[in-house]
Amino acid sequence: MKIAVIGAGPAGLCALKTCLDENFNCDVFEKSGVIGGVWNYNEKIGIDEFGIPIHNSVYEELRTNLPKELMQFENFPFKGPLSFVYPPDVINYVNKYADAFNLLPHIQFHKNVEEIRPLPNNRWKIIIRDLKPMKQELIICEYDAVVICVGNFNKPFIPSFKGLDKFKGSIRHSITYRKADLYKNGKVLLVGSGPSGSDITRQLSKVAEKVILSHRSPLENNITFSENVKTKPEIAEFRENTVLFIDGTEEDITDVLLCTGYLFDYPFLTNECGIEVEDNYVKYLYKQIINAKHPTMAILGVPHTTFLFIMFGIQIRFFIAYLKGQFTASKETMIDDAILFQKRQKEKGVSLSRVNHEYYDDLSETAKIPNLPSVCQKLFDHVEDIGILKFQENYKILNDQEFIIV
C-alpha cells in the first residue's frame, strides 16, 4: 500500500515512522524546507520567499505549556532536566527522532499540496506544487491512502467587533506575534485568554505602558499578572483611540492583539472528499480521525486539547489497523458515531477539541490496539490543576501509571 502524508510537523513524522514500521510505502510532502512544523521560530510573517503563507507562530520567550514528558512520541523519550522547554528543544527532539528512524529520505521538502481528490477504488489523486525557484511545476500522483497532518494553526480566527474599522491603531493576530518589543510603551488591548493570550499578556506587560486583557472564558487557574495589566470583560465597541467594554468602562489603547485562536482549514480538499468544517468542527470524522465518507483518508490532531504528540501515535495506529482490516465499520456506523461524539461533548458542556482517557480507551478497544499509558492523562490533569504557565515543577515518569515531581 502506498500512503501519502501531508506535512512534516510532529504529526507527519509520527505518521511516517509508524507507516514505515508496517512496511508501507510512504511519502511525506512538506511545503516548508524543514521538519517540526510550528515549532520552527521564523522572524518573518505573512508570505515566504516561495509565495506561501508562513504559519510558524511560535514566539521569542515561548515555553511549552505542557511538560516535555507529554510531548514525546511513543517509545522515544524526550530527555533533559527541565520539563517545560523551549521551541529549539522541541526541534532538537524531533530531529533526533527523524535521525533515529531515518525518516528524512522519505520527506519531500518545498512541496505544497494544492489539491486532493478521491478516485475510484478508494484511491487518491494529489496535486503538488514544487515550490523550488525556477521549478514551480505541478506534480500529479496517486496514492492508496492519505494522512493529513497540516496542524490546526494555519488560519487565524478574527471575530467581528463593532467599530473595529474605525480604530486608528495597529490590529494584529497572534499568528504574527514574535517579540514584545513591537509594543514598547504601548497601551495594548489583548483579546482572548487561552494559553497564548495569557502568556503574551505577561510578556507585553514587561515592555508596554499598560496591557488590557479582554476575556470571555474564565482566566486560567491561579494566573497572576503585574500591576500594569487590567483584566476586562468582553468588548462592546471600538472607537478611534479607545475601546468600550460591556461593563460600560472605556480604555485608551494604541494597539490591538487578537489571541482569538484559529479555524480548521483544509483548502486543498475538493468537495468530493466530503470533509466539511461547520462551526469550527470537522465533520464527519470517525473517532475524530477517519474520513467517514472516504475511509482511506485520515486527519491527525483534530482534537487538540490533550497531549498531542502522544495522541498522534494512537491515532495513526488506529488508522493503520483500519487499513489492514483489523476492524471494520460501515460508512453509516462511522457517520452516526461521529454525530454521537459531537452530541455527547455538547451535553457534557465540553469543547469538541478536548479529549481524555475515555477517547483513548475507545480507540484502543475499537481497533484492538495497545492503549496509551494511564500516566499520560494523570500528568495532564495534574498540570491543568496547578494551572498553566507556572513552569516551576519538573517531572519524571516512573512507569505506565506513575510520575513524580523532581
Ligand SMILES: Cc1cc2nc3c(=O)[nH]c(=O)nc-3n(C[C@H](O)[C@H](O)[C@H](O)COP(=O)(O)OP(=O)(O)OC[C@H]3O[C@@H](n4cnc5c(N)ncnc54)[C@H](O)[C@@H]3O)c2cc1C
Ligand atoms: C504558539 C503555540 C504554542 C503551542 N504550545 C504547545 C505546547 O506547549 N505543547 C504542545 O503539545 N503543543 C503546543 N502547540 C500545538 C502544536 O501545534 C503541536 O505541538 C504540534 O506542532 C502539532 O503538530 P502537527 O504536525 O499537527 O502540526 P504543525 O506543527 O502545524 O505542522 C504541520 C506541517 O504541515 C505543513 N503543511 C501545512 N499545509 C501544507 C500543505 N498544503 N502542503 C504541504 N505541507 C503543508 C506545515 O508546513 C507544517 O510543517 C502550540 C501551538 C502554538 C501555535
